Amino acid sequence: MTEVSQTESAVVKQCCANIYGSEAARYLLGDSFHPGGLRLTEEIGLLLSLGPESLVLDVASGKGTSAIFLAEKFGCKVIGIDLSERNVTDANAAAASHGVSSLVTFRLGDAEALPFTAGIFDAILCECAFCTFPSKQLAASEFERVLKDGGRVGISDITKDKLSIPGLDGLLAWIACIGDAQSLQRYADWLSSTGLVIQVAEQRSHYLREMVQGIRSKLLVAEIMIGLKKLDIPGLDLGKAKAFSSAAQEAIAAGYLGYGIVVATKNS
Numbered sequence: 001m002t003e004v005s006q007t008e009s010a011v012v013k014q015c016c017a018n019i020y021g022s023e024a025a026r027y028l029l030g031d032s033f034h035p036g037g038l039r040l041t042e043e044i045g046l047l048l049s050l051g052p053e054s055l056v057l058d059v060a061s062g063k064g065t066s067a068i069f070l071a072e073k074f075g076c077k078v079i080g081i082d083l084s085e086r087n088v089t090d091a092n093a094a095a096a097s098h099g100v101s102s103l104v105t106f107r108l109g110d111a112e113a114l115p116f117t118a119g120i121f122d123a124i125l126c127e128c129a130f131c132t133f134p135s136k137q138l139a140a141s142e143f144e145r146v147l148k149d150g151g152r153v154g155i156s157d158i159t160k161d162k163l164s165i166p167g168l169d170g171l172l173a174w175i176a177c178i179g180d181a182q183s184l185q186r187y188a189d190w191l192s193s194t195g196l197v198i199q200v201a202e203q204r205s206h207y208l209r210e211m212v213q214g215i216r217s218k219l220l221v222a223e224i225m226i227g228l229k230k231l232d233i234p235g236l237d238l239g240k241a242k243a244f245s246s247a248a249q250e251a252i253a254a255g256y257l258g259y260g261i262v263v264a265t266k267n268s
Contacts, residue, residue, distance in 0.1 A: 034128035036207035050074040060129030064091025081109025144194035149268035184260040196264035205258035
């Protein structure tokens with residue numbers, strides 16, 4: 001993998017954060033910005049053994065949907081970090097509207113430089129974001145650092161088994177969590193290289209197929225409504241989005257793109 005410079009890294013991170021906080025992203029992805037939605041979030045929560053005593057870090061927490069769900073489902077306390085100020089503001093407002101502000105808070109934060117002391121979290125969740133981190137090794141090391149002994153980290157992410165896929169390159173690919181996606185084994189290797197012990201590494205590619213099919217349907221509706229002057233979504237380039245989603249669908253069918261989960265434990 002080609003190393004990303006510090007300047008390029010900052011650009012990629014901020015572009016992704018800005019796009020994820022946009023109206024276009026909300027229209028296409030809904031409240032849960034990852035394949036599988038809250039069904040997969042619950043599955044990972046169970047694998048992380050969450051309960052009322054758990055303190056959880058949600059890395060790249062977006063609008064707060066997963067963090068709020070975990071607090072409501074498992075009674076755990078959750079701190080979410082995100083690079084988008086708008087996401088942090090919206091997520092804290094959402095926590096208040098759900099009545100879980102005593103359990104869930106959100107703040108600005110970078111996965112490669114977590115603003116926490118060592119060994120304080122019982123669990124870490126990172127959904128559909130790990131592959132966008134320019135230094136995945138540094139992020140994995142930060143995960144291990146802030147976990148308690150016996151704590152667990154669970155990630156879900158795009159998997160890619162081909163270096164370059166036609167139609168799925170450039171900055172849009174980074175924003176769509178494809179640009180630097182890796183194989184499931186590679187994600188597991190980054191975590192295990194820090195000393196974390198892999199418990200689960202499994203594919204969940206049917207969730208990605210569902211998401212892409214849903215996006216393509218929304219794009220069709222958007223094209224019709226925009227043509228009728230009944231819909232305006234700032235930041236949405238219909239032509240590029242349609243071409244990109246079509247290429248993604250073909251790559252999934254060919255087995256080049258997938259979606260998987262990895263769960264690892266920090267042994268004492």
